[in-house]
Amino acid sequence: MRIERARGTRDFLPEEMWKRRTMEARMRDIAEKWGYGEIQTPSFERSELFTVKSGEGILKEMYEFRDKGGRHLALRPELTAPVIRMYVNELKMAPKPTKVYYFGNCFRYEEPQKSRYREFWQFGAEIIGSDRPEAQAEIIALAYHILESLGIHIKAELYVGHVGLIREVLRAANVEADKINGVMRLVDKGEREEVIELLRETGAKEDLIDDLISLVDLKVKVKGKDALKEAREREIIVSDSDAAKELEMLLQILDYYGVVYTLNPGIARGLDYYTGMVFEIYETGGRLGAQNQICGGGSYRLATLFGGDDTPSTGFAFGFDRLAELFPQETSDLKRGGVVAVAVVVVPIREKNADSADVVEEAIKIASRLREHIPTYIDVMSRNLSAQLSYANALNASFAVLVGKTEIKEGKVTVRNLETGEQEKIGVEECVKKITKIINHKIIL
């Protein structure tokens, strides 16, 4: 019977992998240049790691199971918790700040839809040990530059907020501490009416409610340098507030980095380990359907939850698959139709009723020489000359190198240019040199 792929998973063919590896390489390169070191954590963890962070509710959205020893395990649904767990377990002694990045697959048991799969990849970075404005700005700038290197920043909108702004208003309104998270969650979801209702129930004064709503609604296009000025004028940033001062400094540094952003205090988080800046990046062209967030990040304190010392951290994570959908497919000469297009095919010519061991031997030697420089195919189907050339044509190969009795006798090979049809008999070394030169020229083009 035919075995189907598991729901919500995908197969990646060579062409797609080429694209994904290209993206990955660029992202890694930037992270490395910014001084981040790559780490990797296990694909599954003890379930508590995630329930401690996000609550029991996430159990139904995880691939959660018991192993043969009865341990509760879960395929990781995200990478921040594993990274901080790793820090607590084995990186505590590293100099602060500890800067790490990661790229890995994650799993969530959710209904698949456009840009949402049950196995997906995240690329992220964390500064462990700092949540100062400098760290916050660096994290945002790093995310922004990665996006830029992929050519996707022009299709995206970056929103920056600060959970402290809203929390301060709520505290001023004497909202009970245990209700603040509920309000934050509603703010994050954009449920204005429910926010107002909830605040009225707690007996908050109308003018404080108005303050909060106007703060949340500041989703106006106040970008970059102007954001700071505007925010001051509108008294969104009030000088005597800690959160405001921190945000002010953050925005200042973001301008130094040349990041284009929109100030949006309505970005919130309903969990209390978020301590300061929060940011999100959305795709704006509607190409991702309902799932258009491509990046999220912020400052948080998770280490104590996992048994470590209280450690401020700042980080972000990209939804790699969503970036891949936005990344322009390069019409590179290197790949076409999923196979290597710039390539050479070595063709051993077997005579019927004759021992062709010497031909095969010579062909393999030549292929080995060529493989030091360029992708090279050699027959593995005992095909005749005609069929081998037909295959070379189907591959879109550039050259065929023919080796038969005649060539061996003359100490040469026949090099056929498959695009022009021209061919000539030359020595092996000359052939390697010639093909390498032409193909390298092609790759540069």
Place this chain on the structure above:
RNA sequence: GCCGGGGUGUGGUAGCGGCAUCCCUUGGGACUGUGGAUCCCAAGACCUGGGUUCAAUUCCCAGCUCCGGCCCCA
């Protein structure tokens, strides 16, 4: 968990209560030392299960799955 629309060779399609069409893909041959064209041969599919029926790929139901949306989004 909910709502809507789909599942015919690798892919794209036509069709219909009885014979599944074309493009296509793959292998081989015509062509025992030269690819793309042409011709020939071969192989390749009705998502799964149940029901109705003399007969189901077709109609009905359920499931699976894909696509889109809701919820959720750590």
